[in-house]
Amino acid sequence: MSPGVSSSSTFKTRATGALADPQLQAALGMLGEGWIEKRRRVVSLLPEFELLREKAKEVKDHVLENLDTYLERYEAEVTRQGGIVHWASDAAQAREIILKICRDADAKVVTRGKSMVGEEIGVCEALEGAGMRVVETDLGEYIVQLAHEMPSHIVFPALHKTFDQITDLFAEHHSAAEYDGPRETVADVVGEARQVLRQQFFIADVGITGANYLVAETGSSVICTNEGNGDLTSTLARVHIVTAGIERVVPTLDDVALFTRLLGRSATAQEITAYTTFSTGPKREGDLDGPGAYHVVLIDNGRSRVLAGQFREMLRCIRCGACMNHCPVYGAVGGHAYGWIYPGPMGAVLSPLLQGIEKNADLPNACTLNGRCAEVCPVKIPLPTLLKKLRGVQFDARLTSPSSRWMLRVFGALAQRPRLYHLATRLSARVLRFIGGRRGSIARVPFAGGWTEVRDLPKPPARTFFDQWRNERATEEKQR
């Protein structure tokens, strides 16, 4: 499967496949309530967390409202520090820019730190296509690269892999000369990756990382990581390329401090990730290490379009993954079912916005609207509301099936006429009670065969909610 392109099947068929995949279900089983509980615990230790969420939302909104100003300030500062800023309107332009930098550096080996925007623009395939060897150095990304798959989670790319699948991949791809140790424990596997990938950092010509933040004040790019691979990538290669979406810019170093408190807790239940690293320009005079050249590729790829419309709030996203960790749909089907590199609630909103809604027709509907994602989002993105808006856009663009459009139109007509609505609900409750009979549940409902295929509808009560409400109120009035 090639990242950067949605596969042609639909969410529905992919989700059905995912539910029937025992290995995937075993791997997803490990997700369980684990991160939810861990996050809850670490958040409860910081009474200011809610205040910080509100602050973070304000900072992001402020930046988005002044995005041109901050990008220009950032660019000026990077340039002053000896770095080079490139601008890419879309993925193809970004790939071209990166390819040219790598070719000019006569690159043979390119190491990569984990970066979602790098996945988004398909940088790995572009460089491999040009004959370079690309080494993913984040352990999860490395596993996914060995398996020729897409990441299935934005923080844990190999979340869909079981321990046995990982050891099988390592056995298949690592020669005995590279590693001859046991593969019994997680520590063994991690130690093996350390040993095999270690030399790659030293031989790399170009190192590519993403950026959690771009600091306008100092012209720095910031990565928040745990493994140390991103730092080895950016320190040891001759050339460092940073890829970043245009919305990553923040005003000051102090803003990074704020986001740091939210990101670690929301992503991995850490108060701060092991490494928060600020890179500013290339190697200085007298430095013993560091890249000789420092490039930043600022990537739009649909973001300025999102800025313009009713979905601007999505650009506050800091890619923590809390929304997918708390999503029952993600928990059931995993990340690949979403068809692209951004899964879960944030993906269900972002993928249609970046790739076009017609390519992701069922994503806005892959949601129960339970609202957990919005409750935990560190920058308060109202994900369920945005999903509902996308459904509206779909309806208006006539992208939904004729039957569902017809049903919605009927419902719309009813909902706008209260008398008719109450009559209809009373009638249908009566019909359903008749069908339900003595069994108390209904195995088949007309027009909803798909829904009742896997569950029964409980028999409705004798009186509708509105009738009961009216009755109660009337009784209360009398008692007064």
Place this chain on the structure above:
Amino acid sequence: MSARDEILGRIRGALADHRVNRPAPTPYAGTGVAADERVGLGLNGADSDALTERFIVKATQVSATSVRVDTLDDVPAAVTAYLGEGAFVQAPLLIAAALASLPWPEHAAEQAADPRADGMTSVTPCFAAIAETGSVVLLSSPKTPTSLNFVVAQHIVVVKRSAVAATMEQVWSRLRASGQPMPRTINVVTGPSRTADVEQVVQVGVHGPQRMHLIVCNDA
């Protein structure tokens, strides 16, 4: 038209409706988050002893180890003690040039150490430490190369008590006040490297250091 102009043009177009009557943001005063005294876990007024205590507690929670010494001259002995008396002499050791003036004992491997080999130990100073999170803040320079923080198996960091700040924001204030230019690399490091990429089990020691040891120095 260049991609830069196109992108900035689209951004300006997208923001056009909201621009009316809105002044451009003043440089870096737009957010005011740092000045918010409600944040910082009550650490903003804490004294040096309390901050140092808190720093050690938080660093220990993320699997760093620590020892306290009186003066910088005690650091070499603390390193020897950490590595083991006999092990010290032969240990592949990388000492940051910034610490070269300390009274180090004779060491066999110091010059010969090849950074590509795994299993080395580095000793580095730090610009600051953060009590809130148990982090150390390492600035790159010719005498403190960034590699020392990452290519080794064991990273020993010397932390002066006076270097312990309450929060990351305080560290930035100190950096600005120091008058030095923005370093090429700043590493805020919190414990040894770790991953949860295999079945979400947290495993310490991936590509970066497998162990982190802090020598907290009481003087200055």
